[in-house]
Amino acid sequence: MSLKKQYLKNKPICKVTFKLSKEAAGSARTVHVVGEFNGWDAYRTPMKKLKDGTFAVTLDLDVGREYQFRYLIDETVWENDWNADKYVPGPFGNCENSVVVV
Secondary structure: OEEEEEEOOOOOEEEEEEEEOHHHHOOOOOEEEEEHHHOOOOOOOEOEEOOOOOEEEEEEEEOOOEEEEEEEEOOOEEEOOOOOOEEEEOOOOOOEEEEEEO
16 A cells, blocks of 8 residues: 655646555455545546556645545455555544545
8 A cells, every 4th residue: 555646846736646555455356545535436536456466546636635535445345545644533433544645
C-alpha cells in the first residue's frame, strides 16, 4: 500500500496514485478506492490490476485539503492504506479511515 503525490506547477492540483499491494489484495478480482473525493461511491473509482498483482489508480485532487478514504476489495472487504498520512475514526465507530493530505 502506498500513496505517491505529484504536485502540478501550473494548477492547484496534486496527482495522487493510490496503490494496494499484491499481499494486501490477495486473490482479489476487483479493488476500488472509495472516499470523500468520489462521494464514497463504491463503484466510481475502480483500480487497475497491474502485472505484479498490485492494484493502482491515479486521481487529480485539489491541493490544500485532506481526504478520507478506504479500499474496497471484491465489494466485500474494507482495507486501510497503512502508509496513509494519518487516520481518523470512521463514522460508525468500528474502524478508522485512511487520510491523504494534499
